[in-house]
Amino acid sequence: MTAAPLEALPLDLLRERGSAKWRTYPRDVLPLFVAETDYPLAPAITAALHGAVERGDTGYTPGESGVRSAYAAFAGRRFGWRPDPTRMRSTGDVIMGVVEILRRTISPGDRVVVTPPVYPPFYEAVPEAGGVVERVPLVEGAGDYRLDLDGIERAFAGGARALLLCNPHNPTGTVHTREELAALAEIAARHDAVVVSDEIHAPLTRTDIVFTPFLAASAASAALGYALVSASKAFNLAGLKCALMVAAAPETAAVLRGMPEEIEWRTGYFGAIAAVAAFDPESDPWLDSLLAAIEANAVLLDDLLAEHLPGARYRRPEAGYLAWVDLTAQGWGDNPAKRILTEARVALHYGPAFGDEGRGHVRINLGCSPDVLREAVERIAALR
Incomplete structure (x- = not known):
């Protein structure tokens, strides 16, 4: 219905x-x-935030806020993918997470591929993390925009160490297919590169389109990728500051665990409360x-x-x-x-x-x- x-x-x-x-x-x-x-x-979000205000519950964000398990269940319902909550860490927003992951997976001066036209903060996040932007534009076809996989391979062969992926893509609204994402992962694996996937628009995928999380595309994508997710775009919660950094392999999860505690302290408590309510089946x-x-x-x-x-x-x-x-x-x-x-x-x-x-x-x-x-x-x- x-x-x-x-x-x-x-x-x-x-x-x-x-x-x-x-x-x-x-x-x-x-x-x-x-x-x-x-x-x-969403009514569940309004109720959760009202309840917190009425209780005076405005303190620090706890280490276990419930966001990780709530997102895992949400991804299972909406995308058919159940990530491991123990391989996630929270932070203030998606771009904060992008910067922190890149800082730990590239060296200063390394080139990072972006695929324009693309979300403008990508051009700032890469240098903030110490990298240099390398542009490999999307290929515009008769009816859509697609990743230039050959161009990405040339960039990696030329020394680029990572790709900052927008999945789904902002501003074109493109949902990359499982086959494209798996091919991208194989290219990255051949060149020992990393893919960091911003998936903030994923909950907004049209009902007639299938969204594939990058980490779920293939064994290679799970091994070398990181994802950034948040309820903020779909549920209009940007000002509350809560996002998740997600890994799918022991090695990438260890990178997230090795981050300083301060990165997780940046998570807004009201953001966590709202995200748990957003990811709940009630919403x-x-x-x-x-x-x-x-x-x-x-x-x-x-x-x-x-x-x-x-x-x-x-x-x-x-x-x-x-x-x-x-x-x-x-x-x-x-x-x-x-x-x-x-x-x-x-x-x-x-x-x-x-x-x-x-x-x-x-x-x-x-x-x-x-x-x-x-x-x-x-x-x-x-x-x-």
């Missing part, structure tokens, strides 16, 4: 929020840039309704672009609520989001921030009401 779409909160109520989405721009701007959603929290119906709302908006955007901006190129994302739209045909320059913000009063994520491949593109947040999405596209179309 298909879940009913979740309804977004009213715009006047959303404008009372104090988060980045609602405080970065003036009130007349429709904010569809940063990855926050406009829906009410599954809410997540199903969220997926229905996102899918409806993804279809709506397709229709709106065809009606109002027929030159735009857009592929419905296989995962996530972020739409990657090519506006090159409009002739609005390399960074069309600038003109859209100034003249249409709609804030979209700048395409070039994702890499050179983002020139002429924008990223649109679909995690809003259909009415807000419709108004945003109509405002943009008025610039033509």
Whole structure:
């Protein structure tokens, strides 16, 4: 049975929020840039946080917060994969985890492959960990984006020591197949390289698409990979600061265990409380309704672009609520989001921030009401 779409909160109520989405721009701007959603929290999360506040339970995060076992059960239900909770450690957020893993798996000056267009903080995380970014862009086909496995092999053969994978991919919404991930692992194994997989968008995979965790793709991927996971993107919990670093082999798990305790102390206690509630089966119906709302908006955007901006190129994302739209045909320059913000009063994520491949593109947040999405596209179309 298909879940009913979740309804977004009213715009006047959303404008009372104090988060980045609602405080970065003036009130007349429709904010569809940063990855926050406009829906009410899952009831189990609201209840858990209210309970903690009522108890005055605002102290330090315990070593055993329940997040690891909760995620293992969630992954079993949603992805058919049950990772070992004893091979996980928590930290504040996914990028913190990426940096700490890279610090322990590369040497200063080593090259780390990224696959643009890709999440902009990847370009900062690699040098923060002591590495140097090596770009191997995705290959754009007739209907999708795919990893350039030959290009990745050349990068590893040339000395790159790691790959920072986005799985599912932000901003294109690509869900890499099991076969691609297994092939990537074989390439990395041949060159004694490491793959660090950011899987924060995995819970947002469309119901008609199969998500494969990198660590579950093959024996090789389990042996050499690390994954970063969090409830923050799907359940809108970014400000609460909780993510998990996941390993699947004794050797990689030993790398996580060898990290200083301070890395785990960075986990927000409210983040842990909220994540346990998010990963609980009680929150599954809410997540199903969220997926229905996102899918409806993804279809709506397709229709709106065809009606109002027929030159735009857009592929419905296989995962996530972020739409990657090519506006090159409009002739609005390399960074069309600038003109859209100034003249249409709609804030979209700048395409070039994702890499050179983002020139002429924008990223649109679909995690809003259909009415807000419709108004945003109509405002943009008025610039033509």
